[in-house]
Amino acid sequence: MSIQLLERDLERLESLWDDGLSDAYRSYMEAVAAYEPEAQPRLALAAALIEIGLRLQGLGGRAAAAPSLLMGDLCLARSSRLLAGAASQSVQIAFARAIETLSAAAASDSSAPLPRPRELLLRAFEAK
């Protein structure tokens, strides 16, 4: 599978690529086949960055130490920029809602397990 991402898209995140980001990216690439070919890599990376970013932060579990939290923040911010450039308004909104759902659940005192990020993010692609 070819990786058609710009250097800027992975800047500062190179260390994450081999630490789960590339796997997540490849998984999401399979979900974006219905999108314009040039948009597919960035959409897949955006979803992967959200999944990895939330994991780095420890959302729903023990809060990460400062460096991991900040790296997670950068993942979310990068994802937001990628979506702003490559996704339709409805997809941008759907992705934001997925994070809202996950973080609201993490903030609540409920003992119910957190929704699975990947399921929510894959569903967000359907907002195309």
Add this chain to the structure above:
Amino acid sequence: MVGTRLRFETTHTTEFVDITDRLRAEVRRAGMRMGRLHLQSLHTTLGLAVNENEPLLLRDFQGLLERIAPEGAGYEHDDFARRLNIAADEPINGHAHCRQLLLTGFATVLVEDGDLVLGTWQSVFAVELDGPRHRQLALQLDGEFAESSLSPFRGEGQGEGRGSSAESSLSPFRGEGQGEGRGSSGSATLVELELARQLLIDPEAVAVPMRRLVEAGGKRVRPKLVQLTAGIGPRSEPLRAAALAAAVELLHNATLIHDDYVDESTHRRGQPTVAAAEGPERAVAVGDYYFAKATRLIAEIGNRDVTLTIAEALEAICAAQIDDVALRGAFPGDHDSYLRVVRGKTAALFAAACASGALFSEAGPEVVGALRRYGDLVGVAFQMADDMVDFSPDSGKPVGLDIRHRVLSLPLIYASEDRAVGPEVRRLLAGSLGDAEVGRVADLVISSNALERVREEAQALVETAVHELESIELDGLRPILISLARSAVDRTA
């Protein structure tokens, strides 16, 4: 700009109502120092005039109007048989309409030194031509306002400043979503209402901590920049601009929640931080929630350039925050590192706020570019002023908090480079920082010329920012943006 209405009752068929004193009162109430007061009659049989308030002369004017457009002179407007949609109480007043045509429905009076510029014998009249009636004039005050009226930099940490009594008196249109004036308290109130509305509909687990932070105060500089610049281009939508401004403020607060956890800060704006009060797990979740919500609200506005501008700023903030933490190993750092971090952490969102408002209003690219540069420069100057506040005993905060938390600070950098105090500053900063050490470092900074250097540098940035505004058409906004830029630096809190 401030908008308001002047309402009054007339008591005669024809009447010259001297409104000069009431206009003076509006100028004082708004705190306007220099600019223009625009008046507009909201009626077709009420005119405006500037002339002498001498009773016999007023009778001359009335006689003149009556001679030129006498009552009952066969006006077609009064031929109800030929008109459509006549109200039951339709007056016979063709003469009054014709008389109004001889006057004017609009007027502008200059304001200097906080008062109307009028000649010795000049008064401003609303001229009733079909009274007695209830009447109203629309007023807009456009120009420079006293600091206390316009500065967004007051009340930080005190939970005041927004919607305070002094400010709310400026506009009667708060919450009505109309009559919005640029830079008015009405605009600020729209943002507060939007923030309150958004926080009302969120799950309590995230809304309660964010509400505590938002309601504790904050300068609201970023939303103010959005709203001001959203009034520049041809597209004017105050309500949607307020929604964008509120989203930017939510985004800013979301970053603060994570920052406070990273910095291990216990208080912000006089309140416990989310991490301190409710634990880091909640802080991470609340920050993420409002990061996502704010980006969604911005996306919902439906302007891709705006969305991209804010997203790029957010990325710059996050990257700079990583750099900031990394630099703490080399505390207090150097000037170049400082600027790189501050450009990202603070100035990026200032610049994006300015650019996104202008983009939203469909301003031209040269205007967007100039405002982006203006925001960047003001943002850096703002952060430098913030650094100086840490050494001000009048700030309401303990002196030396930045030293204690080893936060990047330009006065500390300059003091550490100072030939006289530098060696001791560097030695103290290299060790553990208890109360005595923090106090000593603060004293050394104050005794050096570091604060003066920072102040001069910040003022130079502000002047460069002001210079950026000179080449673009700002539709009367220049004085407010200049005032805002200067007040970014001239503050003690």
